[in-house]
Amino acid sequence: MSAVSETELQWHLQGNWAPVFDEVDGNELEVVGEVPRELNGVYIRNGMNPKSGHSDHWFFGDGMLHGVTFEDGRVSYRNRYVRTPAYLEEAGADGGLGDLANSKANTHIVRHAGKVLALEEGHLPWLVDEQLNTIGPYDFAGRLKGSMTAHPRICPETGEMMFFGYSMMAEPYLTYHRANAAGELVQTEVIDIPNPVMMHDWNVSRNYVIFMDLPLVFDLEAAMKGESPFGFKPEVGARLGVMPRDGGNADVRWFDIDPCYVFHPMNAHEEGDKLVLYVCRLNSAMRNGMDDMYSGDESLGKMTRWTIDLKAGTVQEERLDDAPIDFPRVDDRTIGMPSRFGYAMGLDPNAQSLTFDRYLYKYELATGGRDRLDLGKGVRGAEPVFAARTPESVDDDGFVLSLAHDENRNQSKFLVMDAQNFSGKPLAEILLPQRVPYGAHGSWMPDS
Numbered sequence: 218m219s220a221v222s223e224t225e226l227q228w229h230l231q232g233n234w235a236p237v238f239d240e241v242d243g244n245e246l247e248v249v250g251e252v253p254r255e256l257n258g259v260y261i262r263n264g265m266n267p268k269s270g271h272s273d274h275w276f277f278g279d280g281m282l283h284g285v286t287f288e289d290g291r292v293s294y295r296n297r298y299v300r301t302p303a304y305l306e307e308a309g310a311d312g313g314l315g316d317l318a319n320s321k322a323n324t325h326i327v328r329h330a331g332k333v334l335a336l337e338e339g340h341l342p343w344l345v346d347e348q349l350n351t352i353g354p355y356d357f358a359g360r361l362k363g364s365m366t367a368h369p370r371i372c373p374e375t376g377e378m379m380f381f382g383y384s385m386m387a388e389p390y391l392t393y394h395r396a397n398a399a400g401e402l403v404q405t406e407v408i409d410i411p412n413p414v415m416m417h418d419w420n421v422s423r424n425y426v427i428f429m430d431l432p433l434v435f436d437l438e439a440a441m442k443g444e445s446p447f448g449f450k451p452e453v454g455a456r457l458g459v460m461p462r463d464g465g466n467a468d469v470r471w472f473d474i475d476p477c478y479v480f481h482p483m484n485a486h487e488e489g490d491k492l493v494l495y496v497c498r499l500n501s502a503m504r505n506g507m508d509d510m511y512s513g514d515e516s517l518g519k520m521t522r523w524t525i526d527l528k529a530g531t532v533q534e535e536r537l538d539d540a541p542i543d544f545p546r547v548d549d550r551t552i553g554m555p556s557r558f559g560y561a562m563g564l565d566p567n568a569q570s571l572t573f574d575r576y577l578y579k580y581e582l583a584t585g586g587r588d589r590l591d592l593g594k595g596v597r598g599a600e601p602v603f604a605a606r607t608p609e610s611v612d613d614d615g616f617v618l619s620l621a622h623d624e625n626r627n628q629s630k631f632l633v634m635d636a637q638n639f640s641g642k643p644l645a646e647i648l649l650p651q652r653v654p655y656g657a658h659g660s661w662m663p664d665s
């Protein structure tokens with residue numbers, strides 16, 4: 218690493234955003250409280266962790282996986298880089314641009330049909346295992362010929378995994394894909410959208426998928442001049458596209474909405490002729506270019522309900538809460554269906570850059586009511602992920618899992634909360650053997 222002072226570093230390389238370089242294993246971790254015996258499986262979180270110590274943007278660091286394994290009350294930790302061409306420094310002289318396998322694999326990790334996929338949104342998935350070993354790029358037996366979002370949705374009823382890929386450089390700008398419960402890619406549809414937009418996430422209900430064509434637009438000319446490749450352009454409008462899960466481009470119904478941005482929806486479900494979406498809605502995103510991840514409260518998500526009336530052809534928008542939040546999750550077994558509860562991470566509205574906050578939130582979606590867990594001064598949370606107590610448990614009978622970092626002691630922790638006593642003292646605080654940088658998304662993968 219070059220000798221630059223901490224204050225000269227970009228925000229995503231400072232403090233607990235800074236990468237760690239060692240791959241470690243820690244067994245029989247120290248626990249404050251008690252680990253529920255029902256938790257058996259592995260939580261894996263992905264995040265950007267530049268091997269060189271530097272990346273030009275938060276989004277571009279090499280993917281590092283952090284795994285916390287639970288076995289009959291004992292907890293172990295392991296972290297490993299995803300061994301991509303960029304990590305191994307095997308990418309071509311052009312940096313691998315245009316090579317679909319040349320992913321940083323740094324944004325999310327999901328398990329479907331027995332395969333664990335490390336995901337980023339511009340390339341193919343990377344196949345890994347639950348011990349965090351890298352296997353290689355994954356293209357669904359040659360059937361996936363474009364990028365895959367980091368936010369696929371797995372239907373708890375059919376076992377299907379639905380996803381999309383977007384392209385900024387060339388048409389098609391959007392492609393829809395559906396894999397069956399066995400993991401075979403069975404459907405691919407090109408979807409027409411007018412502009413190359415950054416489409417980070419989307420929505421799935423029992424019968425439909427809902428695309429978000431929001432005005433974070435790729436500007437090739439600006440990119441060629443070395444300027445920010447993305448700009449927030451409310452003048453191009455914003456639309457939601459509703460399509461039957463097995464439909465195609467001709468079946469998509471587009472609904473205009475007020476321009477905004479949504480990195481992450483929480484969930485969507487159907488009520489008769491209506492689709493109800495819960496999203497973390499930002500008034501604008503990257504207004505001053507790609508480096509502008511934070512420009513005050515307007516660039517932070519707020520819990521918002523969109524109700525699409527398929528009969529009337531309208532969308533109603535209601536803000537449910539003013540708390541700045543993002544990284545929302547529900548019980549994965551309720552994806553596409555009415556979730557009684559959802560969870561989200563607080564963001565700090567008073568910081569100088571994108572900053573995770575000391576608060577985690579639990580929402581009761583129908584009412585917008587919420588509980589808030591205060592992690593304490595100098596402690597910052599992460600994406601809260603729900604783990605059911607047993608496969609039969611309903612509603613919030615289970616645990617909320619989250620990484621946290623205590624900046625006072627420079628100690629990273631893994632928290633297990635009782636979902637039914639969310640704002641109370643966590644059931645277990647597991648002290649991790651190495652700092653875990655603030656990162657992106659993760660999944661709880663229970664033992665079957």
Ligand SMILES: [Fe+2]
Pocket residue numbers: 324367368417418480481658
């Ligand atoms: Fe995301």
